[in-house]
Amino acid sequence: MSKQSKRLMIALGGNPNSGKTTLFNALTGARQHVGNYPGVTVEKKEGFVAYNGTELHIVDLPGTYSLTAYSQDELVARDFLAEEKPAAVINIVDAANLERNLYLTVQLLELGAPVCIALNMVDTAESMGITINAAKLSELMGVPVVPTVARTGKGKEQVLWEASQLTSANAKNRRFKISYGDDLDSALVEMEALISEKGFLTDKFPARWVGVKYLENDEQVIAKGDDRDPETSAKLRRMVQKVTQHLESTLNSYPEALISDYRYGYVTSVLKQGVIQRQYDENRLQLTDKIDRVVTNRFLGPLLMLAVVYGLYQFTFTYSELPVAWFESFFGWLSGIAGTILPDGLPKSLVVSGIIDGVGGVLGFVPLILFMFLGIAILEDSGYLARVAYMLDRVFSIFGLHGNSVMAFIVSGGIAGGCAVPGVMASRTLKSPREKLATLLTVPFMNCGAKLPVMALLVGAFFSSHEALMMFIITLIAWIGALLTAKLLRSTVISGPSTPFVMELPPYRLPTFRGLLIHTWERTWQYIKKAGTVILAISILLWAMMTFPGLPEEKAAVFEKQRQAVTAAADPKTVQELQAAEAEGKLSEAATDLKEQLGRIDGQEAEAALRDSVAGRIGIFLEGATRLAGFDWRTNIALVGGFAAKEVVVSTLGTAHSMGEIDPEESGSLGERLKKARGWSPLVALSLILFTIFYAPCFVTVVAIVKESGSWKWGAFSMLFNTILAFTVSVVVYQIGAAIGY
Amino acid sequence: MLIIMLVVLAAVVYVGRTFYKQFSGRGGCSAGCSCSLQNKQMCQMDHSTLNNIDFK
Numbered sequence: 197m198s199k200q201s202k203r204l205m206i207a208l209g210g211n212p213n214s215g216k217t218t219l220f221n222a223l224t225g226a227r228q229h230v231g232n233y234p235g236v237t238v239e240k241k242e243g244f245v246a247y248n249g250t251e252l253h254i255v256d257l258p259g260t261y262s263l264t265a266y267s268q269d270e271l272v273a274r275d276f277l278a279e280e281k282p283a284a285v286i287n288i289v290d291a292a293n294l295e296r297n298l299y300l301t302v303q304l305l306e307l308g309a310p311v312c313i314a315l316n317m318v319d320t321a322e323s324m325g326i327t328i329n330a331a332k333l334s335e336l337m338g339v340p341v342v343p344t345v346a347r348t349g350k351g352k353e354q355v356l357w358e359a360s361q362l363t364s365a366n367a368k369n370r371r372f373k374i375s376y377g378d379d380l381d382s383a384l385v386e387m388e389a390l391i392s393e394k395g396f397l398t399d400k401f402p403a404r405w406v407g408v409k410y411l412e413n414d415e416q417v418i419a420k421g422d423d424r425d426p427e428t429s430a431k432l433r434r435m436v437q438k439v440t441q442h443l444e445s446t447l448n449s450y451p452e453a454l455i456s457d458y459r460y461g462y463v464t465s466v467l468k469q470g471v472i473q474r475q476y477d478e479n480r481l482q483l484t485d486k487i488d489r490v491v492t493n494r495f496l497g498p499l500l501m502l503a504v505v506y507g508l509y510q511f512t513f514t515y516s517e518l519p520v521a522w523f524e525s526f527f528g529w530l531s532g533i534a535g536t537i538l539p540d541g542l543p544k545s546l547v548v549s550g551i552i553d554g555v556g557g558v559l560g561f562v563p564l565i566l567f568m569f570l571g572i573a574i575l576e577d578s579g580y581l582a583r584v585a586y587m588l589d590r591v592f593s594i595f596g597l598h599g600n601s602v603m604a605f606i607v608s609g610g611i612a613g614g615c616a617v618p619g620v621m622a623s624r625t626l627k628s629p630r631e632k633l634a635t636l637l638t639v640p641f642m643n644c645g646a647k648l649p650v651m652a653l654l655v656g657a658f659f660s661s662h663e664a665l666m667m668f669i670i671t672l673i674a675w676i677g678a679l680l681t682a683k684l685l686r687s688t689v690i691s692g693p694s695t696p697f698v699m700e701l702p703p704y705r706l707p708t709f710r711g712l713l714i715h716t717w718e719r720t721w722q723y724i725k726k727a728g729t730v731i732l733a734i735s736i737l738l739w740a741m742m743t744f745p746g747l748p749e750e751k752a753a754v755f756e757k758q759r760q761a762v763t764a765a766a767d768p769k770t771v772q773e774l775q776a777a778e779a780e781g782k783l784s785e786a787a788t789d790l791k792e793q794l795g796r797i798d799g800q801e802a803e804a805a806l807r808d809s810v811a812g813r814i815g816i817f818l819e820g821a822t823r824l825a826g827f828d829w830r831t832n833i834a835l836v837g838g839f840a841a842k843e844v845v846v847s848t849l850g851t852a853h854s855m856g857e858i859d860p861e862e863s864g865s866l867g868e869r870l871k872k873a874r875g876w877s878p879l880v881a882l883s884l885i886l887f888t889i890f891y892a893p894c895f896v897t898v899v900a901i902v903k904e905s906g907s908w909k910w911g912a913f914s915m916l917f918n919t920i921l922a923f924t925v926s927v928v929v930y931q932i933g934a935a936i937g938y
Numbered sequence: 939m940l941i942i943m944l945v946v947l948a949a950v951v952y953v954g955r956t957f958y959k960q961f962s963g964r965g966g967c968s969a970g971c972s973c974s975l976q977n978k979q980m981c982q983m984d985h986s987t988l989n990n991i992d993f994k
Contacts, residue, residue, distance in 0.1 A: 542939065542942050543941065543942065546942060546945065729952070729956075730952075730953065730956055732949075733948075733949040733952040733953045733956075734949075734953055736945060736946060736949035737946065737949050737950060737953060740946045740949075840953075895957060
């Protein structure tokens with residue numbers, strides 16, 4: 197075997213927000229996103245690095261506080277370590293929170309993993325007056341300890357070297373064992389002997405670890421044990437029962453609590469042996485704590501949070517107004533040029549109405565998206581979003597949701613932007629399946645990045661003097677709707693108790709200019725890419741549906757007769773002038789009048805053709821019901837298209853309102869067209885905004901819900917329930933609005 | 939007309955392929971996600987997580 201062909205797998209494990217993903221990026225040269233909030237890595241990520249002639253396969257595991265079986269991310273990490281048996285585990289430990297981080301280290305060592313500790317963010321710890329004796333820690337824990345600053349890459353070479361050294365057999369086979377007190381230790385000796393004798397799950401786990409998991413009542417390990425050898429599993433459970441009864445009667449405690457206490461006791465004893473030195477009064481408040489006293493204050497915090505969200509929208513709409521106008525002008529110009537160059541017919545209709553007016557409508561909002569994502573990146577990188585999650589936990593528990601649901605909501609577009617698909621995925625960090633289901637069924641109500649152009653279009657066109665305020669109200673409506681729905685679900689089909697929530701609040705960090713640029717660009721580019729691929733393809737399909745089968749000959753003949761009649765009634769000189777002046781564009785009053793008359797007939801013919809098309813017939817079929825909410829058949833086509841992706845609502849409105857246009861050069865932006873269009877008013881726009889917030893999630897989100905819930909039933913429920921809810925809300929608002937004269 | 943048909947056919951194939959990838963679990967967020975790369979990383983899922991709910 198050549199030196200280059202050698203390949204080793206190394207796992208990165210650690211607490212959430214300990215800098216794992218940053219170290220992963222530093223080691224592999226990848227550009228995985230790093231967020232200053234816990235829970236960035238829910239699934240494992242992989243990368244490769246060549247080191248000393250060996251190819252290291254680096255796997256970034258989800259951030260976890262422990263290796264219990266309470267949540268999906270903990271199971272992902274634990275299963276990976278047990279099943280894949282990596283050659284080494286680089287345990288990233290936040291130097292400023294050593295005690296809590298080493299709890300996981302203890303569990304990794306108990307699992308028999310060959311661990312190397314990367315003592316990360318030592319610079320931050322030092323700035324807080326904390327000095328750590330890495331050599332002493334290494335000596336006491338019996339594992340290599342390397343001080344690192346993942347952000348700058350400091351220590352990464354040494355970490356790789358230590359990890360590659362761990363792969364030698366002598367380092368791997370060291371057994372780590374801590375005492376859990378006389379009662380549990382005695383039980384464990386007995387259990388370990390039985391487990392070893394029977395070879396019970398020992399192909400994957402150390403015998404003592406299996407015993408500890410039975411004592412901790414670990415559902416996954418017990419289920420595996422029952423499956424593998426029911427008899428031995430039953431014996432172990434009887435042993436656990438016996439020691440549990442003894443502990444209850446003597447200590448008024450139970451094994452799981454004692455095990456946790458002893459692990460923390462072990463960590464504390466290690467730290468007290470000269471590992472950690474604090475050069476300040478431990479009770480002195482750090483800067484982060486001082487800021488948090490204001491930012492997360494029970495009364496001031498929520499007010500500040502609302503002000504921040506409102507400020508973000510104000511910032512977005514104010515600074516994007518001019519560039520959005522430029523983009524709209526550009527696409528208007530492009531549409532005009534294409535309309536002039538291309539001959540009348542299907543190719544012109546496809547390019548102008550299908551592509552430029554369709555996709556251009558979506559791309560026109562790129563500056564707004566960019567400013568919105570910049571604002572969100574600032575909130576995220578500074579650590580403020582984690583505070584939002586912390587504060588909203590109090591509210592969420594009232595509605596039967598969990599604190600971890602907040603991050604899923606925010607990822608989905610809690611502050612407009614984001615995407616419901618990763619939001620649905622983020623629900624897997626929830627321990628309770630009921631809370632998880634309630635979360636994944638309600639996150640699609642958030643205003644994702646795809647709904648943003650729809651909102652921006654309608655708000656910009658009909659509520660232009662209060663854009664930020666309107667967007668703020670839309671955000672509140674989405675949250676209130678989601679929470680009330682969650683309460684409804686948790687009180688009926690998925691009722692059950694709420695589980696407690698503990699969330700780490702990361703320190704505030706000053707966002708770096710480069711980081712902000714990268715995060716903003718990544719998201720904006722995804723938006724542009726999506727508009728240029730999937731949205732473009734769907735727009736073409738919808739254009740085809742809005743074009744074919746075309747107007748029947750007899751109907752087309754009626755319009756042709758009208759044209760002939762108008763032309764015949766006109767002065768022949770005027771007709772000649774109109775035909776000759778096509779290129780020059782200068783017309784007499786009579787010729788202009790004739791041109792307008794012919795244009796009106798063209799427009800009526802185009803509208804008749806659109807009504808007769810496949811999409812038009814669907815829109816007209818639905819109009820009977822949707823009229824109650826104020827939607828005409830064109831809007832219905834857009835909303836049906838929105839099932840594929842919500843941006844399609846904008847592109848389809850663009851196409852539908854362009855196909856009947858007479859002169860694209862004079863048509864203006866889509867917003868202006870909607871303002872002038874028959875049947876549109878601020879009330880209709882509001883009704884459509886509400887419908888867009890609540891109606892069925894896009895196809896991809898439905899698939900994600902199906903996969904996460906494991907059942908099509910919940911995907912179908914989400915589509916039906918959300919659409920019925922959206923329709924009801926829109927009808928009520930539209931009818932009340934119409935009744936009081938809006 | 940032929941060009942139009944080809945363009946529409948290409949769009950049908952592209953949308954079909956994208957949704958099929960999504961459906962078969964290989965698409966990640968690609969068909970519907972305009973969010974950050976970090977969030978897209980969260981979009982791979984090959985198993986159900988809700989098998990043990992005891993509904994009323």
